[in-house]
Amino acid sequence: MFPPLVLKTVRWRPLEGEGLEHLTVRAVDGGLRAESTVIGDHGNRPFGVRYRIDLDTAWRVRAFLVEDMAGRRIAMTSDGEGRWSGEDGKPLSAFDGCMDIDLAGSPFTNTLPIRRLGLSVERGKTTLAMVYVPFDTFMPFVDGQHYTCLAPASRYLYEAADRTFSAELPVDADGFVTDYPTLFTRL
DSSP states (O other), X not given: OOOOOSEEEEEEEESSSXXXXXXXXXXXXXXXXXXXXXXXXXXXXXEEXXXXXXXXXXXXXXXXXXXXTTSOEEEEEEOSSSOEEETTSOBOGGGTTOOEEEETTOGGGGHHHHHHHTOOTTTOEEEEEEEEEOTTTOOOEEEEEEEEEEETTTEEEEEETTSXXXXXXXXXXXXXXXXXXXXXXXX
C-alpha cells in the first residue's frame, strides 16, 4: 500500500501557540529509525523534547526513547508482539497488547498504525491499545484508539476510544499526516 521508506524529513507546527517539530525517518540495518525534536508550549510553559523510535520493517515499534531538556527521560523496548520492558529490562505487563506508541505533541505517531496495519475501507474500524506518553508528565498509560480508513492511502479517521476527540487525518504518499485538524499542520 505505501512504498518502502529510505529517508524522509518533515516538519509540523501547532495550530495554537508557538512550536515546531522536525522529524527525520531513515532506513537502518533491519528497520527504520525516527528521530525528532519538538519545541512548544503546554499550558503557557515552554518545553523541548527529543525522541527516537526504532521500528522493524513491518513498522512495529521495537524501542523508543523520549527525553526533555530538563533531563527527564523514558525508554521502553518491545518484542514487536505487544510485550514491553523498561529501560532496566524488567517487563511492564501493564502495557501488554499495546503494539504502537502515541507521543503527545507529535502527529508522527499516527503514522505508525496507519503504515503497520495497511488499513482498507472494507476492513472497517480498528481498535488499538497504545502506550501513550504525555510530554508534560512522561508517565505512560494505556490509551484506547480507533482508526478507520476513509480513502486508501490518503485519509483516515482517528477517534479516541473514550469519544473525547476525533479527527480526519489526510496523509501523504508515505502515510505521514499532512494536517491534523485543530492541532497541527505540515510545513
